């Protein structure tokens with residue numbers, strides 16, 4: 256996602272500035288990237304009014320239909336355009352200025368739909384330049400001047416919000432490397448996990464493999480989970496060799512196969528009398544629809560159903576262990592998806608791997624919050640997180656060429672795993688419950704009003720009930 260915000264002081268009255276901005280037919284006058292803008296069916300600006308806007312795009316003009324979904328004249332309106340490839344959201348706010356003029360804030364967000372969209376960094380990176388050109392036009396049209404942004408308090412706040420606003424620097428190494436310099440950022444080497452039991456799925460590759468090494472180095476008793484016993488064994492041997500920690504074992508399980516998840520739970524319960532941290536990290540973005548043996552689409556089966564069942568089966572052991580945590584590795588890709596239960600599984604005919612992945616990852620973060628609400632009182636902390644973009648075998652498989660385009664901007668697996676290890680080890684994770692973390696900061700699970708709208712109490716309840724029914728556990732277990 257890319258975001259551009261600018262504030263302009265104009266001598267025009269708030270009413271006249273609002274009237275000009277609200278008429279999207281004026282887009283073409285001030286935004287050099289707009290070729291044509293016309294009201295649909297002669298609509299006047301107002302709630303639900305639509306405008307067809309032709310914008311310059313790579314490969315030829317693209318028509319976006321903007322609809323004014325919120326309209327409060329002469330203060331604020333929101334216009335949203337959604338196409339298969341992108342969602343564009345323009346919010347205009349007009350406030351009276353002290354001397355009779357007005358201050359216009361133009362807040363534009365461009366979201367490329369699906370995780371594959373994130374593979375187009377050129378578009379995201381170019382958004383600032385497009386925004387700057389539009390600002391020049393807007394200053395002219397409003398006969399105004401650009402205002403500098405007011406300062407948030409504290410250096411950490413300034414640096415962090417500067418990185419969070421445009422997604423590209425935030426998700427890449429740049430975000431990690433800058434945030435790491437902020438006050439209070441403890442080194443992962445400082446953590447001590449001796450005597451604690453950690454179960455980590457997806458520990459054989461990428462982020463999970465990196466996290467496994469940090470957790471083993473901190474002295475934890477670690478259970479490595481992946482689909483193949485022999486691959487797991489190899490990783491266990493490597494970890495013992497690298498860290499000198501002998502308390503590392505493995506248990507094979509495909510997280511999409513519920514019988515295997517039940518066997519994994521039995522194994523953990525039989526071999527460990529405590530469980531400090533359960534980490535749901537296993538995951539993949541699959542280009543073609545495949546099904547688990549249950550017939551459930553495999554992304555949903557392995558990243559929504561399997562983790563839900565495992566948490567459920569290990570809940571009592573977690574509750575009996577002081578300060579226990581359940582961590583779920585989601586993805587920033589979920590920001591593009593609303594919450595859906597009826598369309599959680601995509602049909603083979605319209606299956607898009609990136610979209611399917613985003614829907615499952617949205618379900619993960621929602622269920623994480625619900626676990627915290629429903630079972631937090633047992634003393635278990637539930638947290639989800641996203642790692643930004645890291646260079647792993649999983650990313651190479653799912654998005655061939657992405658690592659080449661992004662080059663050194665991608666995080667290393669250690670950098671991508673940082674917040675996961677931090678949540679497993681730092682007391683900060685005990686202070687709240689149900690968080691969604693990125694770079695050690697609790698973030699919102701929505702960045703778009705369109706996805707926020709889908710996140711209703713009824714849909715949440717329906718999601719929980721559907722998942723519980725699929726895995727065969729009592730609804731409010």
Ligand SMILES: NC(=O)c1ccc[n+]([C@@H]2O[C@H](COP(=O)([O-])OP(=O)(O)OC[C@H]3O[C@@H](n4cnc5c(N)ncnc54)[C@H](OP(=O)(O)O)[C@@H]3O)[C@@H](O)[C@H]2O)c1
Pocket residue numbers: 456457458459460461462463480481482483486508509510511536537538539540557584585586587641642643644645646647648649650671
């Ligand atoms: N890398 C990124 O930039 C990025 C961004 C956002 C989110 N994530 C998330 O981070 C997590 C790790 O991704 P990664 O990039 O490190 O990928 P990776 O290198 O492909 O590692 C994936 C791990 O998950 C395991 N796994 C996959 N499917 C499984 C299944 N059905 N049952 C059990 N284990 C399974 C794999 O183990 P075996 O093959 O040995 O079974 C492997 O250890 C995933 O949840 C992913 O969605 C990654």
